Each structure stands twice: as C-alpha cells, then as structure tokens.
Amino acid sequence: MTPKTGVLLINLGTPDDTTVPSVRRYLRQFLSDPRVIDINPVGRWFLLNLFILPFRPKQSAEAYREIWKPEGSPLMIYSQALTDALQEELGPEIPVRLGMRYQNPSLRLAMDAFRDLGVERIVVLPLYPQYASSSTGSCLEELYRIAGSYWNTPSLAVVPPFYGHPSFLDCQASIARESLGDLDQYDAFLMSFHGLPERQIVKSEVGGGGNHCLVGKDCCARIVDANRYCYRAQCYHVAREIAQRLEIPEERYFVGFQSRLGRTPWIQPYTDQLLEELPKKGIKRLGVLIPSFTADCLETLEEIEMRGDETFREAGGERLKMVQSLNDHPAWIQTVCQLIREQAV
Numbered sequence: 001m002t003p004k005t006g007v008l009l010i011n012l013g014t015p016d017d018t019t020v021p022s023v024r025r026y027l028r029q030f031l032s033d034p035r036v037i038d039i040n041p042v043g044r045w046f047l048l049n050l051f052i053l054p055f056r057p058k059q060s061a062e063a064y065r066e067i068w069k070p071e072g073s074p075l076m077i078y079s080q081a082l083t084d085a086l087q088e089e090l091g092p093e094i095p096v097r098l099g100m101r102y103q104n105p106s107l108r109l110a111m112d113a114f115r116d117l118g119v120e121r122i123v124v125l126p127l128y129p130q131y132a133s134s135s136t137g138s139c140l141e142e143l144y145r146i147a148g149s150y151w152n153t154p155s156l157a158v159v160p161p162f163y164g165h166p167s168f169l170d171c172q173a174s175i176a177r178e179s180l181g182d183l184d185q186y187d188a189f190l191m192s193f194h195g196l197p198e199r200q201i202v203k204s205e206v207g208g209g210g211n212h213c214l215v216g217k218d219c220c221a222r223i224v225d226a227n228r229y230c231y232r233a234q235c236y237h238v239a240r241e242i243a244q245r246l247e248i249p250e251e252r253y254f255v256g257f258q259s260r261l262g263r264t265p266w267i268q269p270y271t272d273q274l275l276e277e278l279p280k281k282g283i284k285r286l287g288v289l290i291p292s293f294t295a296d297c298l299e300t301l302e303e304i305e306m307r308g309d310e311t312f313r314e315a316g317g318e319r320l321k322m323v324q325s326l327n328d329h330p331a332w333i334q335t336v337c338q339l340i341r342e343q344a345v
C-alpha cells in the first residue's frame with residue numbers, strides 16, 4: 001500500500017490581532033526562542049521581561065495596525081492563499097496544510113490534522129529561501145519535536161533552503177520585472193534582506209574553524225564549503241542571480257539588511273542607512289526587492305514601503321517602488337509545486 005502523502009507549508013507566524021496583549025503574546029513566544037535570542041537563558045529572561053516586552057508590543061501593535069487588512073494579517077492572508085492554491089493544484093488526494101512556527105494556526109494543529117487524516121508521509125516546505133537557525137532551524141526543530149511525540153511517527157521529507165534553485169530565482173526575477181516595468185526608469189536597485197546578529201552567522205560556519213565567516217571582507221562573496229549555511233552568503237548569491245537575470249550591472253544594485261533588533265552588531269550594510277545615503281549619491285529613483293520573504297508582512301509593507309519610503313524621500317529621494325513578495329502569484333505556485341515534486345520522488 002502506498003503511504004498517504006501530505007504537504008506542510010511553514011511560515012513564521014504573526015499576531016492574531018492588533019491589540020497590545022496579542023502582539024505581546026506573539027513577541028513573547030517568538031523572542032523566547034533560544035534560536036532567536038541566542039544568549040544564556042537568564043540573560044534572555046531579563047532582556048525580554050525588562051527591556052522588550054514592557055515597551056515593544058505597544059509600538060509593534062501600532063505598526064501592525066498600519067498594514068492590517070479586514071481579513072487579518074497580510075503574512076497570514078498570503079500564506080493561507082498560497083496553501084489554498086497549492087491544494088487546488090495538487091488535488092484532494094494530497095492534503096495541504098499551513099503551520100506557523102509561532103501563534104496560529106500552529107504546527108501542532110497541522111500535524112494533528114495529518115495524523116487524523118491517516119497521512120504517513122509529509123513533504124515539508126519551510127517558506128524561507130535562505131537558511132537561518134532562527135527561521136528554518138527553529139521551525140524544523142519544533143516540527144521534529146512534534147513528529148517525535150506521536151506513537152506512530154510520520155516520515156518527513158524536508159525541502160532544503162531553495163535560495164539557489166533556478167525556478168525560485170526565475171520567479172523572483174520575473175515578478176520583479178512585471179512589477180517594476182521599464183528598468184531604465186530607476187537609477188538603481190536595492191535588494192534588502194532580513195538581517196541577523198553577526199554572531200549567528202559565525203555560529204553557522206561549517207567545521208567550526210572560525211576562520212571564514214566575517215573574518216575577511218569578502219567572506220560572503222561566494223559560497224564555499226565553510227559558509228554553505230551562511231545566511232549572508234546565501235543572500236548575496238540571490239542578489240547576484242536576480243541581478244544577472246534582470247541584466248542589472250553590479251554598480252547599479254546594492255544589498256542591505258533590515259529589521260535589526262537590540263544593540264549587538266547585525267550583519268551589514270544596514271538597509272535604513274542605505275536609504276539615507278543613496279539619494280546623496282544621486283540615486284533618486286529606486287526599485288526595491290526583498291527576496292528573503294516569500295509573503296508580504298510587517299517587514300516589507302510597514303518597514304520598507306511605508307517607513308523606508310519616508311526615510312528615502314526625507315534624504316532627497318524622489319520615488320521608491322517596492323516589488324511585492326511572491327505571495328500567491330501563479331508563477332510562485334508553480335515553483336512551489338516543483339520544489340515539492342522534486343522532494344516527493
């Protein structure tokens with residue numbers, strides 16, 4: 001008998017609503033994760049309970065209110081729309097579920113649903129193109145824990161980080177072209193990625209030699225054995241490949257890292273600083289791509305399209321055009337189908 005197969009899409013998760021208690025609940029779960037704030041447990045407790053949770057939920061709730069749609073959080077809406085479209089594409093024989101690492105619908109809920117449906121084999125797609133311990137690593141740790149808690153444990157086939165997959169790169173490039181129109185109307189392009197604390201990059205170095213990541217200036221310029229888990233190197237790879245597909249020469253695009261939190265050094269260059277500096281270099285019309293997110297969320301819609309646009313204009317910029325994320329674009333649905341089918345064989 002062929003085992004019944006299901007597909008699990010995993011994304012980060014988002015608050016249930018824009019009230020301060022909901023946002024606090026979300027941030028508490030998210031930032032208590034030792035892969036996200038990777039310091040000793042006592043230090044994490046103090047940081048969270050004395051410095052972050054008393055203040056940030058109010059500020060973040062206001063930001064969420066700016067982007068919230070009548071149906072809910074954009075991250076949730078687009079992730080669910082992708083799940084529904086994939087279900088349509090794969091047909092009723094293969095159940096498709098969405099599980100969020102934090103808050104709802106939880107990974108446990110999705111896994112329980114598979115168990116109740118008699119699914120024995122699950123193809124898992126973490127919706128993060130690049131590997132980070134705080135995103136891919138964290139959701140897989142939680143998934144393995146849940147899968148291991150059942151008496152009859154299911155088989156899991158996990159799609160690896162797809163930052164270098166030609167279908168993903170083609171999809172990013174074609175959606176950017178569609179959204180930006182004539183590329184000659186822009187002075188330059190910014191490819192912005194979610195940032196990470198520098199120490200987390202160093203911890204990803206393979207072999208533990210400590211002599212590659214962030215040692216030399218060009219450690220992320222290409223992917224070699226030692227940095228194959230390096231989030232920053234994977235981001236630069238994506239930027240190069242997209243630029244090549246769009247025929248954007250090296251001098252016409254910049255890479256930046258956004259969304260930093262706290263006082264420790266995060267990977268550079270910082271997107272907000274670039275947005276301030278670029279107009280001073282004569283770059284007035286800017287196209288922005290954000291290829292570390294597969295669904296629009298607070299970090300694209302509020303941080304870049306709203307606040308980033310303001311920063312850029314205040315610094316003398318004229319036009320910032322942000323390319324929407326892959327969301328439930330038909331080309332992305334086809335790419336997701338391909339990633340899943342490649343893993344299912």
Ligand SMILES: C=CC1=C(C)c2cc3[nH]c(cc4nc(cc5[nH]c(cc1n2)c(C)c5CCC(=O)O)C(CCC(=O)O)=C4C)c(C)c3C=C
Nearest residue numbers: 012013014015036060075132134135194261292297298299
């Ligand atoms: C690309 C994937 C992501 C990585 C890697 C990542 C690491 C990371 N994030 C924080 C802190 C915050 N991130 C927040 C929002 C947020 N982060 C991602 C993705 C990655 N984060 C997404 C998709 C979102 C948006 C969620 C949404 O609801 O729309 C937030 C919450 C918002 C805020 O208060 O600013 C925080 C906090 C850290 C510390 C980290 C790695 C160490």
Ligand SMILES: [Fe+2]
Nearest residue numbers: 012194259299
């Ligand atoms: Fe984040």
Ligand SMILES: [Fe+2]
Nearest residue numbers: 213219220230
């Ligand atoms: Fe690196």
